[in-house]
Amino acid sequence: MNAVLHPRPCRVDAIDRQIIMAVQAGLPLVEQPWDAVAEQLGLDPDEVLERVAAMQAHGIIRRIGAVPNHYALGYRANGMSVWNVPDAMVAELGKRVGELEFVSHCYERPRHLPLWPYNLFAMVHGHNRDEVEAGVKEIASMLHGACRGHEVLYSTRILKKTGLRLQG
Amino acid sequence: MTEPATTAVDILHAPVLLSALEKCLLNEYQRGFPLCASPYAEIGRQLGVSETEVIDTLRSLQQRGLISRVGPVFNPNRAGASTLAAMAVPEARLDAVAALVSACAEVNHNYEREHHFNLWFVVTAPDAARVRAVLDEIETQSGITVLDLPLERSFYIDLGFPLWC
Numbered sequence: 664m665n666a667v668l669h670p671r672p673c674r675v676d677a678i679d680r681q682i683i684m685a686v687q688a689g690l691p692l693v694e695q696p697w698d699a700v701a702e703q704l705g706l707d708p709d710e711v712l713e714r715v716a717a718m719q720a721h722g723i724i725r726r727i728g729a730v731p732n733h734y735a736l737g738y739r740a741n742g743m744s745v746w747n748v749p750d751a752m753v754a755e756l757g758k759r760v761g762e763l764e765f766v767s768h769c770y771e772r773p774r775h776l777p778l779w780p781y782n783l784f785a786m787v788h789g790h791n792r793d794e795v796e797a798g799v800k801e802i803a804s805m806l807h808g809a810c811r812g813h814e815v816l817y818s819t820r821i822l823k824k825t826g827l828r829l830q831g
Numbered sequence: 832m833t834e835p836a837t838t839a840v841d842i843l844h845a846p847v848l849l850s851a852l853e854k855c856l857l858n859e860y861q862r863g864f865p866l867c868a869s870p871y872a873e874i875g876r877q878l879g880v881s882e883t884e885v886i887d888t889l890r891s892l893q894q895r896g897l898i899s900r901v902g903p904v905f906n907p908n909r910a911g912a913s914t915l916a917a918m919a920v921p922e923a924r925l926d927a928v929a930a931l932v933s934a935c936a937e938v939n940h941n942y943e944r945e946h947h948f949n950l951w952f953v954v955t956a957p958d959a960a961r962v963r964a965v966l967d968e969i970e971t972q973s974g975i976t977v978l979d980l981p982l983e984r985s986f987y988i989d990l991g992f993p994l995w996c
Contacts, residue, residue, distance in 0.1 A: 689900025692890050694882060695868050708868065715903065716866055724903040726862035729889065735896045736857070737847050743944065743951070754984065761986030771984040772915065779917070779948070779978055816951070820943035823933040823952075 675723060678706070679714055686715075688825075689730075734821075738788050742795040742815040744802060745781035747774075752809050753783055759805060760785050765798040780812060792817070847897065852880060852888050857898065864901070912962045913955040914981040917948040918973070925949065928973050937965045948978065 675683065681704050690696040697715075701708040718724045733741070748756050753771050760783070761769035768786040785802060789795040799815050806813075849857070855878060865873040871889070872882040892898045920928045925943065932952050933941045941952040956962045966977045 683903075683905060686902050687905060688902075689893075690902040692871075692886050692893070692901065694871065694886070696870065697868060712866055712868075719866075719903075722906055725906045727864040727866070727903045728861045729856055729864075729892070729898045729901050730904060731857055731861065732896055732899050735847070754986075757984065757986035769986040770982045771986070772980040773983060775978050775980070778976075779980070784915075814946070816944040816946045816948075818942045818944050818951075821941075822929045822943060823938060823941035825939045 675718065678704075678710075679718060679723075682706075682711060682714055683718075733788060737790055740789045740792045740795045740817070742787045742789075742792070742799065742817050744785045744787050744799050744813060744815045746783040746785070746802070746806060746810055747780045747812040748783050748806060748809050749811075750782065756806055756809060757783055760802055763798070763801065763805075765789065765794075766802075781814070787815075849897075850888075852878070852884065853892060853897075856885070856888055856892065911955060911957045912959040913953060914962055914966070914979055916952050916954055916966055916969075917978040917980060918950040918969075918975050919948050920950050920973075920975060924973075928975065931972055932969055935965055935969070937961070 682700065685700050685704055691699045693699055695708075697711050698708045700706075701711045704711070715724065715727075719727065757769055757771055760766060763785075765787055766785045767788050768784070770784045771782055772784055774780055774782050787795050787798040787802075789798060795815070795817075799813075803810060803813065856874075860874065864870055867873055869882070871885040875882045875885045878885070889898070889901055893900065918928065918932075929941060929943065929950055932938055932950065935954070937954050937956045938952050939955055941950070943949055944951050954962050954965050956965065963979075966979055970977045
């Protein structure tokens, strides 16, 4: 089971936090980007690399690389599909949904009855709404009788989007 | 550090034309960026191109808004506290309430969605108390209930997103 159960408490110290703040908007596109970060923070470049590697090992960093702008690349439709499944089955079902290629995030979240009955969230991406709908259909057939209701919430406007921003 | 591209990039009807190197950097380097002093030179070695070509290509992708940045993607629940919040805002007040929400430094995503709950945003802060305080503040200022939907369990292994499958 690869699901993350109860995220561990914060393990970052003050220096890690400085590094996070320095790189969360992106690494500089220069020959030695970590040296530039280290210089900016008054740290040793090797220490910066070691701390980044440790944060990755602890899951504080999910991945390092190019962060695509899906919208600009043609993936114009994104539907947040939300599902009401029995709590006892959410782990098993969530894992299967999360493995689908067109699902970019899959999380269990609390219900807020009576306003909000859904406990499983799966973000579905596609070039257009038809592709998203096809993905949602696939999830629906996978959940089959376990699903007691679902909806798809399409985004109509991105009002703010930045990478993770830790405040100092 | 460089600022990420904003969502102002509007190429709605323009086809996205990519070179082989651009496609490769976009697809193969969403993760696994080499953790070494000269990562762009290392990527160049892996792909048989020069360090300068790698840097120039990444810069061009960023300037065209096709990548928002190159660097670490943090897991907000490991580096602090965060939640997904939703509000059902009357249409006439949507712009004003959305602006109020976006003005919070702790809000890093804010989307309008087609639903009774039409405003969805992510709040990230160093600890859970601060996250709660931000939600309370938004609730007080807007007079609208905020649904607090924190992540309880993740079923998603972040391998990047396949763009040409």
